[in-house]
Amino acid sequence: MIHVKTFYFNELRECTYVLWDETGECVIVDAGAETDSERRRLTKFIDGNGLKPAALLNTHGHFDHIMANAFVVQTYGVKSYIHAADNEMLEKANEYGNLYGYRIEQPPSASGFLTEEQPFCFGNSQLQVLHTPGHSKGGVSFYARDDKFVLTGDTLFKENIGRTDLRGGSYEEIMDSLRRKLMPLPDDTVVYPGHGKATTIGEERQYNPYVQ
Ligand SMILES: [Zn+2]
Ligand SMILES: [Zn+2]
Numbered sequence: 001m002i003h004v005k006t007f008y009f010n011e012l013r014e015c016t017y018v019l020w021d022e023t024g025e026c027v028i029v030d031a032g033a034e035t036d037s038e039r040r041r042l043t044k045f046i047d048g049n050g051l052k053p054a055a056l057l058n059t060h061g062h063f064d065h066i067m068a069n070a071f072v073v074q075t076y077g078v079k080s081y082i083h084a085a086d087n088e089m090l091e092k093a094n095e096y097g098n099l100y101g102y103r104i105e106q107p108p109s110a111s112g113f114l115t116e117e118q119p120f121c122f123g124n125s126q127l128q129v130l131h132t133p134g135h136s137k138g139g140v141s142f143y144a145r146d147d148k149f150v151l152t153g154d155t156l157f158k159e160n161i162g163r164t165d166l167r168g169g170s171y172e173e174i175m176d177s178l179r180r181k182l183m184p185l186p187d188d189t190v191v192y193p194g195h196g197k198a199t200t201i202g203e204e205r206q207y208n209p210y211v212q
Pocket of ligand 1: 060
């Protein structure tokens with residue numbers, strides 16, 4: 001069974017998730033810890049619970065989700081993975097960060113690319129990769145079917161959806177991702193988004209004005 005810990009990091013209150021199972025192996029999803037104290041909170045949780053990081057997974061390449069990629073990779077010696085279509089944002093993190101007035105430590109290059117064909121495995125667990133573009137070209141969601149949850153990055157939020165006015169964004173694409181990839185999931189699937197509170201697919205089906 002996969003356990004989920006949520007952190008809210010940096011000025012944009014980005015959600016960083018630590019997922020782990022009974023083996024003690026964990027993955028970090030979206031490393032947005034900006035300050036030293038945020039980074040200490042993250043490592044204290046991982047080390048304090050005796051977890052062993054197996055990888056860093058990125059739902060997409062926006063700067064608020066990758067601010068601590070360099071820190072996590074250096075601290076734990078893990079490999080990082082992103083969808084190929086968002087790799088340019090990772091490679092040019094400084095440039096993109098500067099646009100918004102942030103100085104980003106250059107994230108290490110991805111060790112591999114996420115695709116729908118290949119589930120990501122850690123410990124005894126498996127995450128299905130759903131390509132959910134629209135907020136960015138290479139946005140992905142991580143779906144844990146047995147444990148009934150999905151990490152949606154900035155594609156689906158509680159009663160909202162991600163911006164589509166940034167580079168690589170597309171309203172048609174995000175609506176298509178929601179319609180074809182996320183909303184068909186069972187109603188009791190817990191949604192852990194890239195910002196804000198968790199919700200469920202059923203609640204969003206009922207209350208989210210974008211997916212009625
Ligand atoms: Zn984003
Ligand atoms: Zn974000």
